[in-house]
Amino acid sequence: MPGNAAPRRLGKTSVMLTPVGLGGGPMGDMFENLDEDKVRATFRGAWDAGIRYFDTSPWYGRGLSELRFGEALRQRPRSDFILSTKIGRTFHRPKDVDNFKGPFWYGGLSFQERFDYTYDGVMRAYEQSQMRLGINRIDLLLIHDLDVPHVGSADLVAQHFLDLERSGWRALEMLKHYGEIQGIGAGVNVLGTIPEMLKRFDLDFFLVAMPYTLIDQGPLDLEFPLCEERGVGVVIGSPFASGILATGAGVPTPYYRYTPAAPEIIEKVRRIEAVCAAHNVPLKAAAFQFVLRHPLVASVISGAVTPEQAAENVSLLGVAIPDAFWSDLRQQGLIDARAP
Template identity: 50%
Template sequence: MSLTISTRRKVGETDLSLPVFGFGSAHLGELYAKVDEPDSRATLDAAWQAGVRYYDTAPWYGRGLSEHRVGGFLRTKTRTDFQITTKVGRTLQRPADPKAFDRSPWVGGLNFEVHFDYSYDGIMRSYEQALQRLALDTVDALIIHDLDPSFYGQEVYADHCKALIATGMKALEELKSSGDIAAYGMGINAAESLSTIAQEVDLDFALVAMPYTLIDQSSLHEGMADCLAKNTSVIIGAPFASGILATGSGSNSKYGYAAAPAEIQEKVRGIEAVCAAHKVSLQAAALQFPLAHPAVVSIIPGAAKASEVTQNVASVQTNIPDAFWSDLKTEGLIVADAPTPEHG
């Protein structure tokens, strides 16, 4: 597989095509640590200079901060030179008591309360708010964000699903048919959701955060296979599994946006051993692995420093020998029939 970050793949049956490598901006919302303005700008500058032309953000990232930062940067560029996606399903509002407001789980971010709304009106308002924060008059695609029972409990989740199916999808269909957006998708955090709600509505793509990475291929024969069968494209939103595949195993590593459990640490140490034997970086393996799946059109790793962007770009274009992937399968570290890159 010979890729550059500008290689493009078509999204479903739409007219939209995306570069295989994009920029995920959750870290600019100050997820694990504060990111000062010069570092944020330097990171975005480094991405642009490296040739990155696809950017993903969300109202949730830093409670609006990421959209402000990404949009503030991109508005200085020619609109036809880049593509941007953001999320819907949350609107932001001033908290009742700003002085006492808890911004968690964001270390920093902005002082805005989140309101979930997957109805027609909620999605339209979320879209309009996002455009204002981005200071852009268009986005290329919208993504239904965090429609997952782990966020609200089963009863509230069911209500949100009903609202989306009853009226929310109509909003997305209208925006697409009018040409406001070229495509719409759904963000997925759990393998179960990829097999259920993501298959119950017509989507152009799914943005899969955790269920398909170098660590976990539990969705390979169900949700990912369903997407392939329906020609629903997949964007991999967390190729580093929220941290550990970038940092490596260790006491401070993150997995699933929390401290990495012992069994995950052990599995990553096994992958690291195979990496060492073949002189392959863990980061390169993590970024290239999901791109081998025929449903995947793009990966969007995050970065909070210019050096991280530069390293990610180099990693995705590094040659990895076929024997590396064979050894991972032999050791039982990835699923035996998982698609893997072919470099020779």
């Protein structure tokens, strides 16, 4: 990795993360059915580039991402990398085995998911993950997708929060107390989740998947100050905002938050690109380095499906960005004045 890529401590934990990690969403066949040789080459490329933090989930491809991560990482010394996965869903044989087609994933495995944040659900998800990975030690375990867009309604979110409070959290605490995991986190997709979580649970970190990017810095109002008060660390997912900060605004259909970008988002990115051009700064490098400038952020993870993409993500840290670039973004109101 570039010289400015020393490992960073994750909040108050003893876990040290490389500032660039590999995210597992695309490895679940998010956009296409990936060739297995291509998958193996991507993992080798990520490792050769210096990436040592790997994040996956049972949800990614309904188990496929974990299978692929496990195959790649079992070949490496266990002490040489940090691995995180997630709880909140368990996976089961579908009722209609022959005709099952799960939602969201282009490919993936033919298993039916169930949301379950109870003690038994947490333990079952954790054990299922270990078996899919073929790895008997998971460093970080996250509460996954406890929000309306994923669960389906505010009432269901409230019920799952109750399940966590009544029993699921005890399972996570026990796993940490007995040294099976080193930290407990939660994935965040929308504003408001962090305050709700911190009211109830003594979390170690959050994986912020969308709300904090070069486009939007909403967590600076409440979420990040709360984390700072409690020594809670942050990992950033989706630094490219699901597409537009990688492709730019000029492609036929730029994507933001996994849907076609609205006109106002396209216009804002065009203005950011103009500042990039004035300072000869690649948009991708600006997006990556911006989120890492915040002192709470230990790592930024992005999906890759080729060795070249994995290596490029790491190389973005080495791009020189002048202070005047960030000053111009602030002066034009394109980033929050409070952003580091």
